[in-house]
Amino acid sequence: MFAIIVGTHGRFSEELVKSCEMICGEQKNVRAVTLVPGEGPDDVVEKYKKAIAELDSSGGVLFLNDLFGGSPYNAACRLVIENEAYGIVTGVNLPMLIEMCSAQMMDDGSDIHALMDKAVEAGKNGTQTFHASQIVDDDEDLL
Numbered sequence: 001m002f003a004i005i006v007g008t009h010g011r012f013s014e015e016l017v018k019s020c021e022m023i024c025g026e027q028k029n030v031r032a033v034t035l036v037p038g039e040g041p042d043d044v045v046e047k048y049k050k051a052i053a054e055l056d057s058s059g060g061v062l063f064l065n066d067l068f069g070g071s072p073y074n075a076a077c078r079l080v081i082e083n084e085a086y087g088i089v090t091g092v093n094l095p096m097l098i099e100m101c102s103a104q105m106m107d108d109g110s111d112i113h114a115l116m117d118k119a120v121e122a123g124k125n126g127t128q129t130f131h132a133s134q135i136v137d138d139d140e141d142l143l
Helices: 012-024 041-054 071-080 094-106 112-125
Strands: 003-009 030-035 061-065 086-090
Touching: 003 012, 003 041, 003 071, 003 094, 012 030, 012 094, 030 041, 030 071, 030 094, 041 071, 061 071, 061 094, 061 112, 071 086, 086 112, 094 112
Parallel strands: 003 030, 003 061, 061 086
Antiparallel strands: none
16 A cells, blocks of 8 residues: 655645545545644654654555645655655645545555556646636527
8 A cells, every 4th residue: 555645834734634534534544744834854854754654655655745846845855765666746736635545545556656647637637717708508509
């Protein structure tokens, strides 16, 4: 099984995991890691290591971070560079996390590269637009 660690600035990761659990139920192999004011990348690395120790990471670790180049991302890079079974996806959103939790439950043995691709696709597909101009009036089509 692969582990999921959501690492973000502030409490965003905690709330994202809570929202996911509202929809999918309790997630036992997912952890939220926060970077709060006064902390730096070294603090986040230690939090990541603690989370990994608590999780089943036999199938790797997928880090879902908020911002490319931010401190949570940079801290994850320090761990990913040392382990081929670890990977990072940035731009975490709720559809991405839900999809990864579903993939985790299915546990089809996907490698970290396939999981990262699935996460990116889910994140993109979860971003949609809507505007009133998109509504088609069926009565106008008949004229």
